[in-house]
Amino acid sequence: MIPVAVTPEVDLAHLWSLVLHAAGIRHSLRHGEAGLQLLVSEENSARAREELRLFAEENRNWPPERAARVEREAIVEKAPIVLPVMGGLAVFHAITGGWESNSHWFAGGVLDRALVVSDGQWWRLITALTLHADSVHLLGNIFFGGILVYCLCRHLGIGIAWFSLLLTGVIANAINVFFHDDPYHSIGFSTAVFGMVGMLSGMRLRRIGGWQEMVLALGSAAGLLALLGSSGERTDLGAHFWGVTVGLLVGMILVSLGLAGKRALAPGRQWLLFAGSLATVFGSWLYALYSPWKGW
Incomplete structure (x- = not known):
């Protein structure tokens, strides 16, 4: 038996072994000073080398550099903290109650077009994201939102993810107010939830590229919007x-700025942005509860 290839990489040695096994060439692996040696009989050595050469040539550019880079850079934070924030939304709902309660929380925090546009009560673009009409409304947003924000934090880090999520929700609320007539009222975290759908789709679209990925990203966002966001009395x-539209743009911008799929910020700065x-x-x-010019 003579060596036809040697490598210090165990996985590569076993891959070579599979190639020769598929070609019907008897062989063995043996540890040597330079690593694992692939041994064959002398009469099969030329054939074995040719099989390995053809295998290397066929797989020279595999996996593609772009796909390998995406896989390598995809995960920023392996175990982001999501449950406490989602739990905080549930606790806050227990304090505020549902929309029928007519509490001062809803009076001061609901997204009211007339008060935002005429009185400049900008805070409602933010506070409305934390209010929910009832427990069903809340649980749906916590379940789907928790899954989506977990994925988002893994790709962006906890600080960039929550800041981008808040920004997307606020911008989407502002645009929605602009295109509605009075009277218009809105509450709920679902604007941000669909913003995350758009962000994840936009990040994939911008990072990988190609018309197939464009169809996949836009199709998945549109499908989720049709399935989850277009039916129901309220x-x-x-x-x-x-939310989806603004999220798509924000996701693509994050990738363009190099903030997605890589450690753009140190962990301390991520937590600082999250706290902010x-x-x-x-x-x-x-501001909603104690502002002297809140107007309610």
Whole structure:
């Protein structure tokens, strides 16, 4: 038996072994000073080398560099903290109650077009994201939102993910208000949930590219919008549509700026940005409840 190939990589050695096994060439692997040696009989050595050469030539550019780069850079944070924030939404709903309660929380925080446009009550673009009409509304947003924000945090990091999510929800609410007539009222985290659908689709579209990926990304976003966001008595289709649309743009911008799929910020700065996003929500509620010119 003579060596026809040697490598220190165990996986590559076993791959060579599979190639020769598929070609019907008897062989063995043996540990040597330089690594694992692939041994064959002398009469089969030329054939074995040719099989390995053809295998290497056929797989020279595999996996494609673009796909390998995407896979390598995809995960930023392996175990992001999502449950406490989703739990916070549930606790907040227990405090505020549903829309029928007519509490001061809804009076000060609901997205009211007339008050936003005429009185400049900008905080409602943010506070409305944290209010829910009832428990069913809340649980749907927590379930789907929790899954989506977990994926988003893994690709962006906890700070960039929550900041982008909040920004997307606010912009989508603002556009939706602009295109509605009075009276118009809206509440719920679902605008941000569909914003995350758009962001994940936009990130995939911009990072991988190609018309197939464009169809897949846009089709998946449109499919989820049609399946989950276009039916129901209280469904705000405009909020969901603008959430997806703004999310697509934000996702593509994040990839263009190099903020997706890589550690663009140190962990400390990610947590600082996350804390700043939470502080923005808390600050908006303080303004809604205690502002002297809140107008209600």
